[in-house]
Amino acid sequence: MKHVLSALAFALALTLAAPAMVQAQQVNPTANSVTEDALFNALRPGQEVAGRISIPDAGAAGLIKPDNKGWAATHNTTVKSLTTWSIAGVLVLLALFYVVRGRIRIDAGPSGRSITRFAGIERFAHWLMAGSFIVLALTGLNLVLGRTLVLPLVGEGGFGTLSAYGKIAHNYVGWAFMIGLALSFVLWVGRNIPRAHDMTWIAQGGGLLKKGVHPPAGKFNAGQKLIFWLVTLGGIALSVTGYFLLFPGTIGQADWQFYQLIHGIVSALLTAIILAHIYIGSVGMEGAFDAMGSGEVDLNWAKEHHPLWVEEVQGKGAAHGSAHPAE
């Protein structure tokens, strides 16, 4: 009797369950499955199609990141053309300037007497920054333009080796630049606070365009102050972004891309500015290089280009018996 009852119960259970099983088979298993179309259309800028991954590399959970192509395109168009045009543009402008204005001579001619413009520590800071900047600029430009300009000249193998050393140099020399930047800032920030007479200097175009025009200037004229602040701010931007690029594991992919673009754009502009600085400090102006070369400049040059500073130093020199600039 007991067996009959349990058999009946089993049969009843089967008949009740049977329609439910049929129903389950009719359910479309993909009715609500994820589709590429849907995930893609739901993506907002900066987002990725991501899921779960069973390997330790958590970053690999991102399946499709369409925005990465956007970074690649920006790097290849905006950064590359900005670099090309800013540098080519400044070189053309400098060549034109040289043709029109020629070398800026000391109007009164060399006096034969010199005055100390930059102390050893100042020249050390300048050349630490300048030397490292040149290495960084060349190796950095190589990453942007080398493929177009250098690769055809040296071939793929040679270019690979060259660029590998360039990358190592860029990574290590960056620290020297940061030290030089910090040192220069500390040494010169006091002399680079904008003054009222800087407006006169700017209004007269720094006397650059016309012979015999020498607007007022202290130890640093308004143009040099501008360079100082551009180098300081640009240098800080490059140092901060460069630091993150050196330690990519500490930041996400989108952050890296952002820092890389900032780094590329700022360095292109700063390189163009520095080219102009190099020009006026060497070929462009008689007597200018001595300031950072020996540190001693001709007195007539100093009187023409930094009259307020000469007055200050000579006044001080009379009072204290020293021709050394105050620092």
Place this chain on the structure above:
Amino acid sequence: MARMKFLCDADRCIECNACVTACKNEHEVPWGINRRRVVTLNDGLPGERSVSMACMHCTDAPCASVCPVSCFYTTADGVVLHSKDTCIGCGYCFYACPFGAPQYPQTANFGTRGKMDKCTYCAGGPEADMTMAEYQKYGSNRLAEGKLPLCAEMCSTKALLAGDGDIIAEIYKERVVTRGYGSGAWGWRTAYGDTITV
């Protein structure tokens, strides 16, 4: 010439990771590098799907466009390969790739990454085909042996397809039509600018 592509039919993928394992074994890929991986979307939810992903061998590959040393090249079969001799390990390709394909053996100080490694579509590298030099840098060259990539050949559910893009697209379309659904050709619109519409 065939235009080689990968296609993962996510409605068939069971996330067994055999493709991942086969790839690692076939090419003796170093620890920490996965040329292929399986990502599960909507994990644990209704409609969950798994997709096996590796280098998609893009048309106009963004990795190749950003490489500062131009170490990438596309073969006659449409396979995107690179030269580890030229690679400087800058990482640009990693940031340009929408699929996370480029990987590096190191994460040392100052962003030292070592030479980039990625899926070669089992087609080796610039060295002479099936040489030891090629094997050590890029793994085996199955294409030169007349075989297709091992990940797809191993796939037990035939979810992962490798071969001529037109042919695998036809196979996929036929499947979608026959069974009445398909979650799409994952990554195709990003890699080739065009997806498979059924």
